[in-house]
Amino acid sequence: MSAPTLERVDLDQRGRAELGFLRSLRGGLAPLKARTLGLLEREGAFEAPFTTIEDLRGRTDPVLAGDAGTRFGAAVLRWAREQTTPRAVAAYERRRDELEPLAVPAGLERFQDRLGPRKPPAYWTYEFHTTTGGWDGHPQMGFVHHELVYRHLLMAAYGPGIFNQRQSVAEAAPRESYTSICDLGCGTGQYTVKLAETYPQARITGVDLSRSELLYALRRGEERGLAWQMVRAAAEDTGLPGGSFDLVTSFILLHEVPPAVTRRILAEAYRLLEPGGDVHFSDVTPYARRTPQQAWADDWDAEQGNEPWWRTAATLDLAALATEAGFEDVQQRGLGPGEYPWVLTARKPLKENS
Ligand SMILES: C[S@@+](CC[C@H](N)C(=O)[O-])C[C@H]1O[C@@H](n2cnc3c(N)ncnc32)[C@H](O)[C@@H]1O
Structure with a gap:
């Protein structure tokens, strides 16, 4: 063998x-x-x-x-x-x-383990x-x-196509290039790899609560000669320095957290971004954009597949939450068939609104 x-x-x-x-x-x-x-x-x-x-x-x-x-x-x-x-x-x-x-x-x-001895959220x-x-x-x-x-x-x-969506999300970020990217809920780095390929000049930081996934992401970075940093922390409370990124992004993180945590993640993304920086989050398609057949299938599959927060993610007014967090130029669109993945893109104002 x-x-x-x-x-x-x-x-x-x-x-x-x-x-x-x-x-x-x-x-x-x-x-x-x-x-x-x-x-x-x-x-x-x-x-x-x-x-x-x-x-x-x-x-x-x-x-x-x-x-x-x-x-x-x-x-x-x-x-x-x-x-x-x-x-x-x-x-x-x-x-x-x-x-x-x-x-x-x-x-x-x-x-870096920024969670330390604290328990991850329930x-x-x-x-x-x-x-x-x-x-x-x-x-x-x-x-x-x-x-x-x-x-x-x-x-x-x-087929490998189910992982290609990450490429289209990475390419759909507003700018041609970034210098410092934070990938929230990066898991084993599947989307992080696409970010590294699309923005090769950027310094990349992945954040996740899972130690085992981050360890394998590190291993994958080593295989590819990528110098990314992997940080164990909650996306809603990273402990990373404020104003230190020009892109804060995520791929299918938000449907794994309760709506109150989504609100906190948007606030944390705002804090992490430098003025004028972009937030770019992709997640599940809102039910309102689906046919009845598709919405039923999404909801049924989520129920059968132990996805307790899918329904709230698919019915949440994410644009309103982004605006509430202080972002401007808030836009949403679907990138692939059935408008999946669904992407929210917005910018931190150059001058803070008082
Ligand atoms: C569906 S996976 C997506 C992983 C990765 N973005 C990808 O493209 O494959 C969701 C990830 O979010 C992480 N996660 C869930 N809630 C989190 C939180 N509050 N803070 C940080 N990571 C979180 C999980 O540990 C998991 O790795």
Whole structure:
């Protein structure tokens, strides 16, 4: 067997078989989902426009309550999600000797832990996406997710295109070049890499609450010869110096936090930016921009996928919150099909409003 490399992380046969089975199982649920949508269409649940998501779910949920096919599909999906992280972690552990050198950074000089002994906020300890143990449920969870779950399950199922959206978000920032960029909720650095490629002259700082993801982001930076700094802190309270960035950005962070925290993240972005600096946040598409079918599917998938804040993120008036935080020239737009990802861009005034 060839030595594992970051381009091709091999698993043992059991790991390949288990993740392959989960991938096929999830793929096999597509006809059931299509059947559920067809049932809702036939019952007229999508005929009238919807005013609120509660209004729409008030039409769809009674139709689905007695439908065994929908309940079966939801149960199988939940089981497959619950199996994913434990199976991937076990696959990692069985090959730990070979994989650990690929997972951990050579040095920690570009890592700052600003959270220290303080506990991360309670909302962050939730098992998003049914990730057993949460974002730091294993010391190398960042590697396990990025290289085992994403590569063997998600990318194999959906193709590498699902990660290309990060490139379009990076390119959609207002300026041709930046000197100092802060990526909030950077995770394993998937969007940070796109920022580094798009703005090669910029000094880049990634912020996340997950130690394991930051460690793998550091490792990925080392692989690419990137001198980025990774900081463990809450996006709403980074502790980084104020006025020190000309771009503060994020990719799909906001739907993972309660609305009160989104407000605080905008205030922190404002503080971190120099006068005239840009904020550029991408996240889920507002339900109001979706067809009834799309809005139902988003809301249903979020519910099945342990995404407790998706609905509030998709119904929040983000532009109003940005204005309230002090930003000007607030703009929002969708970049891809179905207006996803949805991007909010705004500027800190050159002169503070008194
Ligand atoms: C869906 S992931 C996106 C990661 C990354 N931006 C990417 O493009 O793949 C959301 C990330 O936000 C982080 N996160 C959630 N709430 C946070 C907060 N309040 N402060 C910092 N990071 C947070 C999570 O730990 C996770 O890494």
